[in-house]
Amino acid sequence: MPDILAPFQYDFMQRAFVVALFVGALCSSMGTYVVLRKLSFIGDGLAHASFAGIAIAYLRGANFYAGAAVATIVTALGIGFIHRRGRVSLDTAIGVLFTGAFALGVFLMSRSPRATVDLQSFLFGSILGVSSYDVAMVVGLGLFVALVVGALWRPLLYTSFDPVVAQAAGIRSGFIDYALLVILALTIIVSLQAVGIVLVAALLVTPAAAAGQLTQRFVPMMLLSCAFGVFSTVGGLYASYELHASSGATIVLLATLLFFVALGVNAARRPRRAP
Amino acid sequence: MNAVEVHGLHVRYDRVEALQGVDFTLPRGTALGIVGPNGSGKSTLLKAVAGLVQPSEGTVRVQGRRPRDLRPGTIGYVPQVEDIDFQFPVTVRDVVAMGRYPRLGPFQPFGAHDRSAVARAIEALDLGALAGRHISALSGGQQQRVFVARAIAQEPLLLLLDEPTTGVDAATEDSLLALVRGLVRDGLPVLMTTHDLDRAPEWFDRLIVVDHKILADGTPDAVLESGAYAGIREHTHTHGHHR
Numbered sequence: 001m002p003d004i005l006a007p008f009q010y011d012f013m014q015r016a017f018v019v020a021l022f023v024g025a026l027c028s029s030m031g032t033y034v035v036l037r038k039l040s041f042i043g044d045g046l047a048h049a050s051f052a053g054i055a056i057a058y059l060r061g062a063n064f065y066a067g068a069a070v071a072t073i074v075t076a077l078g079i080g081f082i083h084r085r086g087r088v089s090l091d092t093a094i095g096v097l098f099t100g101a102f103a104l105g106v107f108l109m110s111r112s113p114r115a116t117v118d119l120q121s122f123l124f125g126s127i128l129g130v131s132s133y134d135v136a137m138v139v140g141l142g143l144f145v146a147l148v149v150g151a152l153w154r155p156l157l158y159t160s161f162d163p164v165v166a167q168a169a170g171i172r173s174g175f176i177d178y179a180l181l182v183i184l185a186l187t188i189i190v191s192l193q194a195v196g197i198v199l200v201a202a203l204l205v206t207p208a209a210a211a212g213q214l215t216q217r218f219v220p221m222m223l224l225s226c227a228f229g230v231f232s233t234v235g236g237l238y239a240s241y242e243l244h245a246s247s248g249a250t251i252v253l254l255a256t257l258l259f260f261v262a263l264g265v266n267a268a269r270r271p272r273r274a275p
Numbered sequence: 276m277n278a279v280e281v282h283g284l285h286v287r288y289d290r291v292e293a294l295q296g297v298d299f300t301l302p303r304g305t306a307l308g309i310v311g312p313n314g315s316g317k318s319t320l321l322k323a324v325a326g327l328v329q330p331s332e333g334t335v336r337v338q339g340r341r342p343r344d345l346r347p348g349t350i351g352y353v354p355q356v357e358d359i360d361f362q363f364p365v366t367v368r369d370v371v372a373m374g375r376y377p378r379l380g381p382f383q384p385f386g387a388h389d390r391s392a393v394a395r396a397i398e399a400l401d402l403g404a405l406a407g408r409h410i411s412a413l414s415g416g417q418q419q420r421v422f423v424a425r426a427i428a429q430e431p432l433l434l435l436l437d438e439p440t441t442g443v444d445a446a447t448e449d450s451l452l453a454l455v456r457g458l459v460r461d462g463l464p465v466l467m468t469t470h471d472l473d474r475a476p477e478w479f480d481r482l483i484v485v486d487h488k489i490l491a492d493g494t495p496d497a498v499l500e501s502g503a504y505a506g507i508r509e510h511t512h513t514h515g516h517h518r
Contacts, residue, residue: 036360038360150381150382151381151382154373154376155376155377157376158373158376158377160363161359161360161363161370161373162359164327164352164358165352165353165422165425166373166376167326167327168326168327168350168352169347169348169350169351169376169377169429169431170345170347170348170349170377171376171377212364216365216366216409217364217366217369218363218364218365220364221364
């Protein structure tokens with residue numbers, strides 16, 4: 001087998017690459033809406049909020065995805081509800097709920113003597129440790145999210161651009177906002193295995209932010225973001241194997257590098273101001 | 276059936292009552308102008324008809340239904356100030372095409388009729404040369420034309436325009452006037468706020484003067500000759516026009 005294909009001789013690496021591919025495509029596609037709606041903080045917030053559910057599931061021996069899903073979706077809907085009904089700004093609602101949920105997770109884990117080693121993998125991901133069950137969950141949830149986005153992309157786009165006029169025209173902007181929060185929560189759950197709680201926000205924001213530097217059209221931005229996301233996850237995983245480094249960190253570093261390259265390309269294209 | 280029926284409408288923002296018992300009807304094929312001083316509740320009235328603010332008392336019916344129960348795409352709305360991110364990655368054509376979105380179901384392709392409606396709206400607002408431009412690369416007046424084109428592309432059954440002529444040049448105002456009168460002739464009901472009292476007879480079949488309540492309702496000439504007009508004119512000339 002040629003050296004370049006060496007990582008693929010292992011089953012665990014094959015599974016990791018499948019997960020990397022799906023997570024990269026999914027996070028960066030959803031990230032386009034996150035960046036355009038200025039919701040960068042929410043990715044970080046929901047990822048941290050999932051920790052409460054993960055901790056409860058871990059300590060009770062329940063399903064990881066079910067625990068993360070319940071905590072993340074409840075937090076997402078809670079953020080939307082408090083923001084819309086409670087006259088609380090979105091960033092404040094996110095800040096209050098995610099820190100509360102994260103603190104609950106830390107509190108529960110701190111009372112368990114066997115939790116310290118696993119805490120690391122929850123925070124920074126363990127893509128090399130994914131099982132066939134994890135792959136099936138990631139692929140299944142990923143396809144579901146893709147289906148929902150495929151069905152709702154027009155109202156999502158309209159309410160992202162001009163929510164008031166979209167609502168007057170009959171688009172249920174409240175439903176669309178909640179739907180976005182739920183599919184964002186599912187995207188984050190899917191991604192936790194790959195890059196962990198701390199770094200998932202980067203995958204939601206950085207590829208889309210890089211794409212936004214290079215195009216002024218929505219569909220090209222989403223496609224470019226998707227390409228950057230997949231390049232970051234798959235390329236980062238490969239690089240981490242070669243460099244014997246943390247896969248989650250390498251993935252995010254590659255995405256960050258792409259962002260700065262895009263920033264440079266955009267700056268170079270812009271006409272210089274006259275002195 | 277009237278296109279719009281408003282009865283005993285009160286709208287309250289916290290402790291401020293923006294509208295205090297407003298009644299009017301708008302038949303099909305009629306352009307109804309709303310004039311009044313700044314802060315008189317003109318925009319709130321449009322928002323209540325659009326279903327964007329809820330009545331604290333009274334009823335609003337559009338095509339016999341509450342605004343929230345209407346089929347998507349029924350109301351075309353152009354707000355006075357677009358509170359949007361002008362760096363959003365969309366061109367003029369993309370924005371106009373959004374007018375079709377409420378009429379399209381999930382996975383429904385953007386069909387020939389949708390493309391034709393967008394093309395006609397772009398042509399009607401003379402945006403052909405700008406269609407491929409990013410929305411941020413336009414002047415304020417050009418952006419206003421794009422938002423009117425989006426509402427037209429929607430093929431609404433009711434058009435709500437909140438001071439659409441503010442910030443546009445005289446030629447654009449003339450073309451907007453011709454466009455709106457053409458739509459009204461074709462049967463579209465139009466509800467529009469304005470500060471421009473002098474041209475009201477050209478724009479509207481009927482005029483109402485609003486200052487939290489309806490102070491006058493009639494043909495533009497009759498309303499302009501009434502006492503209600505003088506007070507408004509003095510007020511708007513003292514405080515000037517603003518967006």
